[in-house]
Amino acid sequence: MSTEGRVRAGSMSVGGLVPQLAGACGIVAAGSYLAQPLTARIAADLHLAPNLAGLIVTLSQIGYCLGLLFVSPLADRFENRRLLTIVLAASAASMLLAAFSPAGVWFLVAAAGIGVSSVAVQLIVAQAARLCDDASRGRVVGGVTSGLLWGILAAWPVANLLGDALGWRALFLLEAAAVLILVPWLRSVLPEWQPQTRMAYLEIAASLPWYWRRYGELRMRAAIQSLLFGVFSMTWTSLPVWLRDRYGFHATAIACFGLAGAAGALVVPLAGRLADRGRTSVTSIVAAAAVAASGLVMCFDPPWWMLLISVIGISGGVQASHVVSQRRVLALEPRAANRLNSLYVGGFFLGGAAGSALAMPLYRGHAAWVGIAGMLAGSLALVLAKSLRSS
Known part of the structure; x- marks a missing residue:
C-alpha cells in the first residue's frame, strides 16, 4: 500500500x-x-x-x-x-x-x-x-x-x-x-x-507534461491502448448498422447481441491475476493478438455467430490489455497516480474518438474495411507490445 x-x-x-x-x-x-x-x-x-x-x-x-x-x-x-x-x-x-x-x-x-x-x-x-x-x-x-x-x-x-x-x-x-x-x-x-502533497492546483496541472516526458512506459502503454481502444470503438459504433443491414437483425436482436458481446468482460479479472504473477508482457501480447485476429475474421463477411466471437475477442482483448497497462501506470509513482492515470486514459481515449469517427465512413465503403482497419491497428499494437517487452 x-x-x-x-x-x-x-x-x-x-x-x-x-x-x-x-x-x-x-x-x-x-x-x-x-x-x-x-x-x-x-x-x-x-x-x-x-x-x-x-x-x-x-x-x-x-x-x-x-x-x-x-x-x-x-x-x-x-x-x-x-x-x-x-x-x-x-x-x-x-x-x-x-x-x-x-x-x-x-x-x-x-x-x-x-x-x-x-x-x-x-x-x-x-x-x-x-x-x-x-x-x-x-x-x-x-x-x-x-x-x-x-x-x-x-x-x-x-x-x-x-x-x-x-x-x-x-x-x-x-x-x-x-x-x-x-x-x-x-x-x-x-x-x-x-x-501529502501541498502543491497548488496550477502546479499539479503544469506537472502533467513533465510526467508524460519522464515515463516512456506510460507513453508506450497509452499508444498501445489507443490503437486497441480505437478498434473497440470502431467495432461497436458500426455494429448496429452491420447487424441490421447484413443479417436483418431488429432492435431487440441487436440489443441481445450487444449483451452477448459483453462476455469479453469475463477475461478482465483473469488478466489482473496474471499481471500480479508477473505476466504483464505476455498478457499484453496475447490481448493485442486477439484483437488483430478478430479483425482478420471480420474482413471476410463472416456469419453472425463468427462476428459475435470476433466482438467478444475484441472486447476481451482490449480490456485485458487495459487492466495490465493501468496496473503498471498506477504503480509508476504512487503519489502522482491520478495524474499518470489521467495521461494514460486521456491518451487512449483519443484513439477511441478516432475509431468512432472512422467507423461509419469505413463501413459505408465496405464492411470489410472495418475488419481490415481493426487487424492493422491490432497488429501495430502487437508490435509495440513486443517491443515494450524487449526494452
Missing part, C-alpha cells in the same frame, strides 16, 4: 469492496453512454437540428477529456472521498438536467456535464488500487475495471430496450437516482485518503 498519503480505514476490506466498487463503476460508466443509441430520438424530441445531433456524443467525449485533465488530477491534492462525492453529485445533477431539458441546447450542456463527471470511475479505480498491496493490485484493478466494462457494454442494449419502453427522459431519471444512491453508500464504505 502506498504511503504517500494518510489513510483512515473504512468499514470493509478491500476484497469485500471489489465487487461493489465494480458495480459503482458500471453505473457511472453506463450513464455516459446512455445517449449514444438514442441520439436521433433525443434530437427529434428537442428539435435539435440533424447536423447538431452528433454534438450530443461529441460534447460528452470532450467533457470526459476535460475531466481527465482538470478534475482527476485533483485527487493527488485533495481528500479523495470528498472529491468523489462532489463529482458524483455533479453527475446526478447533469443527468437530471438531461431528463428535464426543455430544449436541445440544455441537453448539450447536460451531455458535457455528464462527460466531465464520468471521471468518477477513474477516481474509484485509483482509490481501489491505492488500498491494496502490489501482490493483489492487478486482481483488484481487474475486478473493479470489469464493472466499468459491463456498464459501457450494457448501456447500449439497455438504452435501446428501456428507451422504447419508458422513454429516454425516464432513462436519465433512473440513472440520476442510481448515482445519488451511490453517494452516501460510497462515503460509508470507502476509507478517507488525504494526499
Whole structure:
C-alpha cells in the first residue's frame, strides 16, 4: 500500500469492496453512454437540428477529456472521498438536467456535464488500487475495471430496450437516482485518503507534461491502448448498422447481441491475476493478438455467430490489455497516480474518438474495411507490445 498519503480505514476490506466498487463503476460508466443509441430520438424530441445531433456524443467525449485533465488530477491534492462525492453529485445533477431539458441546447450542456463527471470511475479505480498491496493490485484493478466494462457494454442494449419502453427522459431519471444512491453508500464504505502533497492546483496541472516526458512506459502503454481502444470503438459504433443491414437483425436482436458481446468482460479479472504473477508482457501480447485476429475474421463477411466471437475477442482483448497497462501506470509513482492515470486514459481515449469517427465512413465503403482497419491497428499494437517487452 502506498504511503504517500494518510489513510483512515473504512468499514470493509478491500476484497469485500471489489465487487461493489465494480458495480459503482458500471453505473457511472453506463450513464455516459446512455445517449449514444438514442441520439436521433433525443434530437427529434428537442428539435435539435440533424447536423447538431452528433454534438450530443461529441460534447460528452470532450467533457470526459476535460475531466481527465482538470478534475482527476485533483485527487493527488485533495481528500479523495470528498472529491468523489462532489463529482458524483455533479453527475446526478447533469443527468437530471438531461431528463428535464426543455430544449436541445440544455441537453448539450447536460451531455458535457455528464462527460466531465464520468471521471468518477477513474477516481474509484485509483482509490481501489491505492488500498491494496502490489501482490493483489492487478486482481483488484481487474475486478473493479470489469464493472466499468459491463456498464459501457450494457448501456447500449439497455438504452435501446428501456428507451422504447419508458422513454429516454425516464432513462436519465433512473440513472440520476442510481448515482445519488451511490453517494452516501460510497462515503460509508470507502476509507478517507488525504494526499501529502501541498502543491497548488496550477502546479499539479503544469506537472502533467513533465510526467508524460519522464515515463516512456506510460507513453508506450497509452499508444498501445489507443490503437486497441480505437478498434473497440470502431467495432461497436458500426455494429448496429452491420447487424441490421447484413443479417436483418431488429432492435431487440441487436440489443441481445450487444449483451452477448459483453462476455469479453469475463477475461478482465483473469488478466489482473496474471499481471500480479508477473505476466504483464505476455498478457499484453496475447490481448493485442486477439484483437488483430478478430479483425482478420471480420474482413471476410463472416456469419453472425463468427462476428459475435470476433466482438467478444475484441472486447476481451482490449480490456485485458487495459487492466495490465493501468496496473503498471498506477504503480509508476504512487503519489502522482491520478495524474499518470489521467495521461494514460486521456491518451487512449483519443484513439477511441478516432475509431468512432472512422467507423461509419469505413463501413459505408465496405464492411470489410472495418475488419481490415481493426487487424492493422491490432497488429501495430502487437508490435509495440513486443517491443515494450524487449526494452
